Amino acid sequence: MSLAKAIPSGNVSEAVYRKKLIKRRKPNRSIYGDVILYFFLALIAMIMVLPLVYAVGSALKPLDELYRFPPTILAKHPTTDNFSDLFVTLGKSWVTFSRYLFNTVLITFVGTAGHLLIASMGAFVLAKYEFPGKKSFFKMVTVAMMFTGYVTQIPNYLILSKLGWIDSYLAIIIPAFASPMGLFLMKQFMEGIPSSLIEAGKIDGASEWTIFHRIVMPNVKPAWLTLIIFSVQALWNNRASTVIYSEQKKMLPYAMSQIQAGGIARTGQGAAVLVVLMIVPIAIFILSQSQILETMASSGLKD
Numbered sequence: 658m659s660l661a662k663a664i665p666s667g668n669v670s671e672a673v674y675r676k677k678l679i680k681r682r683k684p685n686r687s688i689y690g691d692v693i694l695y696f697f698l699a700l701i702a703m704i705m706v707l708p709l710v711y712a713v714g715s716a717l718k719p720l721d722e723l724y725r726f727p728p729t730i731l732a733k734h735p736t737t738d739n740f741s742d743l744f745v746t747l748g749k750s751w752v753t754f755s756r757y758l759f760n761t762v763l764i765t766f767v768g769t770a771g772h773l774l775i776a777s778m779g780a781f782v783l784a785k786y787e788f789p790g791k792k793s794f795f796k797m798v799t800v801a802m803m804f805t806g807y808v809t810q811i812p813n814y815l816i817l818s819k820l821g822w823i824d825s826y827l828a829i830i831i832p833a834f835a836s837p838m839g840l841f842l843m844k845q846f847m848e849g850i851p852s853s854l855i856e857a858g859k860i861d862g863a864s865e866w867t868i869f870h871r872i873v874m875p876n877v878k879p880a881w882l883t884l885i886i887f888s889v890q891a892l893w894n895n896r897a898s899t900v901i902y903s904e905q906k907k908m909l910p911y912a913m914s915q916i917q918a919g920g921i922a923r924t925g926q927g928a929a930v931l932v933v934l935m936i937v938p939i940a941i942f943i944l945s946q947s948q949i950l951e952t953m954a955s956s957g958l959k960d
Contacts, residue, residue: 712935715928716740723924739925743933746916746926752904754912761893761909764826765937768833769888773881776839781869783840784847785855795844801837810899817900828900829908833892839884846880847873882945890938910934 710730715723717735747754782788783795813832814823822828850873858868874881896911913930916923 709935709939712928712931716925716932718925718928720925723928739929740933743916743926743929746923747912750912752907752912756905757907757909757912760826760906764829764895764897764908765889765892767826768830768892769885771830771834772836772839772888773884775834776836776843776884777874777877777881778869779840780843780847781873783844785850785852785873798837798840802841814899823900824902824906826906829892829895829897833888836888836891838887842884843877843880846877850876886938886942886945889941893937894934 707730714729714731716739717737718732719734719736719738722729722732722734744754747757783791817823817828817832820827822831854872854876855868858872863871894910895908896914897908898911901907901911913934916926916930
């Protein structure tokens with residue numbers, strides 16, 4: 658709203674109203690309070706970024722600095738030998754680095770896309786439609802979130818074995834589709850969408866898919882961006898050593914873990930492994946974070 662439209666009619670001049678408006682918007686906090694607030698924010702930011710800085714610094718250290726005591730955060734003589742040695746080691750393996758990377762990217766992309774689509778469609782039905790057994794089904798989803806992957810590992814393996822999906826990409830992709838966390842998260846966000854938006858779409862002749870794709874999904878953008886972050890993190894770091902046996906189908910974290918188990922001589926390569934594995938999840942989080950904050954700040958529809 659512009660200032661001209663906001664000025665009420667009467668004898669109050671524009672200058673007086675401007676002063677009142679600025680005074681009303683001024684936060685009730687002193688400059689010392691701002692200094693203390695920013696100091697604590699900077700302190701928390703430093704604490705949170707310290708592990709990342711230490712991991713990158715360790716990957717750039719030569720072998721003698723990795724075992725120096727007391728340890729240092731940054732490398733005194735930084736070098737990229739750890740990364741070059743890592744790719745040389747992977748290049749000498751029977752399966753190339755590009756193959757491990759392809760397997761990881763394929764499983765992560767397909768698993769995340771399928772999880773997002775299925776969880777969103779299921780959440781839309783649970784949040785905006787009434788049908789018999791709706792509450793019972795959602796209670797089952799909530800209870801399923803209580804069980805970790807270690808508890809369900811044996812039943813999942815038996816089911817995948819009966820389906821003949823062991824030692825295939827489907828053994829990792831299909832279980833990722835059925836993660837209850839995504840359905841729960843999307844359903845809770847979609848309940849906040851005004852029903853009047855959906856009814857207006859139906860009045861305009863929009864189909865169910867159009868309403869879902871053009872109205873619902875844009876309004877729950879923070880939810881599905883958050884879901885993408887968690888799904889990518891889980892799939893990218895999944896070794897899948899219990900369901901994938903063929904070396905040509907193994908994922909990058911499994912190959913990296915074998916390098917880390919190489920002993921003292923590969924300590925530097927092991928530090929480089931951590932940096933390589935955390936690049937993609939951190940990059941996706943950084944790219945999605947700004948969009949999440951922007952969407953949360955600009956949204957807020959109420960029925």
